[in-house]
Amino acid sequence: MIRYFFLLLLPLFLYANLTYDSNYEKELRVLTSFDIDPSFLYDPVLNNMKQKTLSKDKHFFKAMEDAYLFIPAIKNALSKYDVPQEFLYLAMAESNFRTKAYSSKRAAGLWQFMPNTAKHYHLHIDEYTDERRDPIKSTEAAAKYLSSLHDRFGKWYLAAIAYNCGGGRLSRAIKEAGTDDIAILLDEDKKYIPQESRNYIRKIVAFSLIGSDERYLLRSEYEYLLNRANAYSLATIKLSGGESLQRISKLIGIPLKDLKKLNRHLKYDFVPPYSSNYDVYIPYIKLSEFKQKYSVEPVKNIYKIHVVTKGDNLSYIGKKYGVSYKVIKDFNNLKTTKLSLKQKLIIPIPKKSSKQKVDSKHYYIVKKGDSLESISKAHKISIQNIRSQNNLEGSLIRIGDRLKLYE
Structure with a gap:
């Protein structure tokens, strides 16, 4: 009887063993993709980080679900520049896959590019666009940047660390440690690299290990994510x-x-x-x-037309419709701010709307006498925050400018 019972259970034991081996092989592939030695699987800080993430798995998988449209595009862009697919999780560590993410240091987008680095990789930032928040262009820029760091340091885990703390800082750490071995660079006592960077590489690896664990997904409520990312x-x-x-x-x-x-x-x-x-x-x-x-239509057929009357100027018209005077000037190819009576101006708001209401909770139109300091005090938001949200280098603002607040 016991022998018969054992024979019944044998397939289950074999299946469990195969599943474990299969998952272990996936874990090894994750480490290999980062050029990390298999022994890193037993790093206690890494495993503690992984368990903490799993204990709050709804947060992890909610981010994956929200980004289901972006993920295949990100993977394709990484592949284009021969960057391992696991670097998808670097974007997760940086921004939680939020294209609108920004930091107090003025980093923005999925990959948290600083303005100067963004411009170096040809991401355009102006009155109308911030391509650090473009999911495709920013990913291609990040892939180029990571490839250059890999060329410099020779290993993908070093490229990831350098992405966080900077190439110069990592070079000094390697010189001080006398090696680029990850176990030594992450030494908690020697502190060759900053604490943030020591946690950063572990976080990316932990996310990658969880994301590759099909066994965990299959027995959880997130099984649908296994195929969904490839379907959209x-x-x-x-x-x-x-x-x-x-x-x-x-x-x-x-x-x-x-x-x-x-x-x-x-x-x-x-x-x-x-x-x-x-x-x-x-x-x-x-x-x-x-x-x-789709068919192309002249913009005048899409937006409202304003006919200039006595007393009008671009600043006044901008306030009326909640649009920056610069936008009106650009839309109408005006060389100067001078207007003439009965001149027709295209105002980029829906044609049916007689007046664009600006939600003061999120935007502020600059008035005469305003300064960044006065706006900061009035809205209880730091000057640095206003600058970072509106890509301002200094403190110069003009009447009619539309400032983004509290995004």
Whole structure:
């Protein structure tokens, strides 16, 4: 009887063993992708970090779910530059996959680029766009940056650490330690690299180990994520200057808020007026519908037309419609701020709207006598925060400027 019972259980034991081995092989592949020795699997800080993440797994998988449209696009961009797929989790560590993420140090986007680094990798930042928040362009920039760090240091885990603390800081640490061995660089007593960086590489590896653990996913409520990330993706469409996101959202039947979420690099709900062929992202499943329905329309057929009357100036008109005077100037290709009676101006707000209401909870239109200090005090928000949200280098602001607050 006992022998018969054992024979019944044998397949279960074999299956459990195969599952364990299979998962162990996946863990080894994760470490190999970072050029890390297998012994790192037994790092106590790493395992503690992994367990803490699993104990709050809803947070981890909620981030994965929110980014399901971005993930295939990110993986494709990483592959394009031969960066291991596991570096997907570097973006998770940096921003939790939030394209609108920004820091007090003025880093922004999925990969938390600083303005100078972003410009070095040709990410455009101006009145209309911040391409650090572009999921595709920022990922390609990050991949190029990581590749250059890998070329410099020779190992992917060193590239990840350098991404966090800087190449110069890591070079000094390696010189001081006399080795680039991860176990020595992460020594908690010697502190060759900052605490943040010691935790940073462990966090990325921990996320990667969890994300590759199909066994865990299969026995959890998140099983659907195993295939979902491969079933959805982004499509890039090219739009001309001034094209309205609201018109596109109605055309393809996607809520404007969802379309804006995919295009956080656009500071307004329209394509920059200076562009003739600008990248905008829609769900891939909507691409066929877009191609069937879309046709170019002159911007005057999309937006409201304002006829200049006595006493009008760009600042006044901007306040009236909640649009920066600079935007009105750019949209109408004005060389000066001088206006003439009965001149027709395109105002980039929906045609049906007689006046654009600006939500003062999120935006502020600069008035005469305003300064960053006065706005900071009035709205109880730091000057640095205002600067970081609006990409301001100094303290110069102009009447009619639209400042983003509390995003």
